[in-house]
Amino acid sequence: MSRPPETTPALIISHVSKRYRDGTRAVDDISLAVPAGVFFGFLGPNGAGKTTTISCATGISYASEGAIKVFGHDVMRQYKQARRRVGLSPQEFNVDIFAKVEKILEYSGGYYGMTRAHNAERREALLEQFALTKYAHTPFMQLSGGYKRRVMLARALMHDPDLLILDEPTAGVDVELRHELWAYLEDLNRAGKTIILTSHYIEEVERLCSHVAMIAGGKIVADGPLAEFTNDGKTLESAYLAITGKKQPDTSPTPATA
Amino acid sequence: MKDLPSINWTGFGTLVRSEIERFLRIATQTLIAPWITALLYVFIFGSVVGSKIEEIEGVRYVDFALPGILMLSLVTTAFAQSSTSLYFRRFAKHIEELLVAPIANGTLIAAFLLGAIVRGIIVAIGVLCVAVLFGAANFEHLFLFLFYIVGVGSIFGLLGIVVGLWAKGFEQLNVLTVFVITPLLFLGGVFYSITMLPPVMQTAILFNPLFYFVDGIRYSMIGVAEGNLILGAALIIGLNLALFGWVWYLFRVGYGIRS
Numbered sequence: 001m002s003r004p005p006e007t008t009p010a011l012i013i014s015h016v017s018k019r020y021r022d023g024t025r026a027v028d029d030i031s032l033a034v035p036a037g038v039f040f041g042f043l044g045p046n047g048a049g050k051t052t053t054i055s056c057a058t059g060i061s062y063a064s065e066g067a068i069k070v071f072g073h074d075v076m077r078q079y080k081q082a083r084r085r086v087g088l089s090p091q092e093f094n095v096d097i098f099a100k101v102e103k104i105l106e107y108s109g110g111y112y113g114m115t116r117a118h119n120a121e122r123r124e125a126l127l128e129q130f131a132l133t134k135y136a137h138t139p140f141m142q143l144s145g146g147y148k149r150r151v152m153l154a155r156a157l158m159h160d161p162d163l164l165i166l167d168e169p170t171a172g173v174d175v176e177l178r179h180e181l182w183a184y185l186e187d188l189n190r191a192g193k194t195i196i197l198t199s200h201y202i203e204e205v206e207r208l209c210s211h212v213a214m215i216a217g218g219k220i221v222a223d224g225p226l227a228e229f230t231n232d233g234k235t236l237e238s239a240y241l242a243i244t245g246k247k248q249p250d251t252s253p254t255p256a257t258a
Numbered sequence: 259m260k261d262l263p264s265i266n267w268t269g270f271g272t273l274v275r276s277e278i279e280r281f282l283r284i285a286t287q288t289l290i291a292p293w294i295t296a297l298l299y300v301f302i303f304g305s306v307v308g309s310k311i312e313e314i315e316g317v318r319y320v321d322f323a324l325p326g327i328l329m330l331s332l333v334t335t336a337f338a339q340s341s342t343s344l345y346f347r348r349f350a351k352h353i354e355e356l357l358v359a360p361i362a363n364g365t366l367i368a369a370f371l372l373g374a375i376v377r378g379i380i381v382a383i384g385v386l387c388v389a390v391l392f393g394a395a396n397f398e399h400l401f402l403f404l405f406y407i408v409g410v411g412s413i414f415g416l417l418g419i420v421v422g423l424w425a426k427g428f429e430q431l432n433v434l435t436v437f438v439i440t441p442l443l444f445l446g447g448v449f450y451s452i453t454m455l456p457p458v459m460q461t462a463i464l465f466n467p468l469f470y471f472v473d474g475i476r477y478s479m480i481g482v483a484e485g486n487l488i489l490g491a492a493l494i495i496g497l498n499l500a501l502f503g504w505v506w507y508l509f510r511v512g513y514g515i516r517s
Contacts, residue, residue: 020517058358061517080266080360088358094351098283103276110272111359155355 006036016066041209087161112159277373326448344422374415423514
């Protein structure tokens with residue numbers, strides 16, 4: 001069932017910088033607004049600051065400067081309200097690898113304050129949705145890469161968040177599952193969930209996202225609707241390479257040498 | 259989902275449950291091993307060696323040594339529970355599932371601490387069962403006994419949290435146990451009366467906080483005390499408050515857990 005449209009932006013990042021103890025400035029005075037209900041692509045080369053930005057928005061890290069709001073709630077001062085509306089599927093499998101799939105979901109729901117009955121109902125639905133029912137009692141470490149990725153997504157969705165942040169959700173996933181996940185994510189977005197997606201598969205972002213931001217060297221270098229990047233018949237990939245200062249590889253046939 | 263109460267009790271209960279289920283999953287290492295160690299201590303020091311020793315402070319040696327053995331098991335178990343759990347969560351990065359959840363730092367600390375105390379109490383109950391086999395389980399002051407079990411278990415659970423946050427490798431988890439806790443415990447009168455020591459050592463031992471823990475629990479069990487019980491109780495309360503404050507500060511600044 002669709003939810004009423006949310007007018008407050010899902011995520012506002014205002015002049016956020018993150019410095020690590022060794023002095024590295026991972027992100028530098030970035031500002032970004034993600035409207036509610038959009039499918040938002042967040043692109044950048046490795047080490048550009050994507051995961052750091054996500055970490056600051058979700059509570060894994062604290063920003064050194066600036067402010068971040070999730071649906072109007074400051075992630076530092078109103079962290080409980082902010083965090084309960086965010087679901088994160090991180091790039092790395094950050095779970096107890098010895099725990100069984102069902103337990104991973106059960107604990108996650110519990111951490112978000114779900115009642116026992118609601119937790120069980122939601123868990124069952126997600127296990128079925130992600131074809132995990134037969135692996136419910138399997139330890140995470142015994143699953144294949146694709147099923148591990150499904151568990152990560154199911155866990156992120158356990159508390160039914162309004163903002164879903166997916167950091168490389170299809171990394172290491174086969175083509176069939178990738179298409180299956182795309183369809184599922186599109187359904188979620190249509191149902192009103194805001195989705196922020198980082199991916200190295202630019203065609204994935206181009207297919208799914210309506211808005212795109214690009215980060216390079218810890219700074220936001222482009223931000224806008226997808227159409228702005230793909231006008232004049234350009235692909236998102238060529239726009240990305242041009243904006244981030246990477247050269248497009250020469251794919252023209254190599255002339256034969258005499 | 260309903261609005262969360264000011265304290266996320268469900269989150270707290272879930273984390274405590276996950277801590278308990280984790281140590282039950284590896285019960286051979288977390289429960290059975292300390293019980294066997296305690297059994298060996300009670301058998302060797304209590305029965306084999308103890309049968310050759312005259313009474314100490316008017317009680318059988320096995321009765322005198324048992325509270326010390328109980329304290330030894332409690333301290334090492336509570337410390338191991340919180341330190342390894344937290345370190346493993348950091349190592350495998352699944353501490354992040356707690357950091358993104360709407361749970362206050364104080365609630366997280368309390369849950370880790372309760373997990374450590376519960377494991378300490380389960381081990382202590384096992385040691386008492388062993389003691390029953392040797393006819394050595396007495397309770398002169400049951401409430402005082404509970405105060406010492408919970409109070410001392412809490413101190414070492416909190417210390418375990420500090421080490422779990424600080425350790426950069428598995429080897430460092432044992433540093434405090436090997437170089438500080440075990441020596442201070444053994445020098446704190448676990449197996450002997452301080453009256454057996456030379457006068458200089460008798461004075462020096464009064465500066466060892468673990469002596470007061472062993473002495474206090476011994477008093478609660480057999481009614482024999484060698485130190486100042488009020489000072490011991492004040493030490494337990496003071497150390498708990500100071501360590502909780504320290505751990506809370508470390509969580510607040512994200513030391514070891516938030517990059």
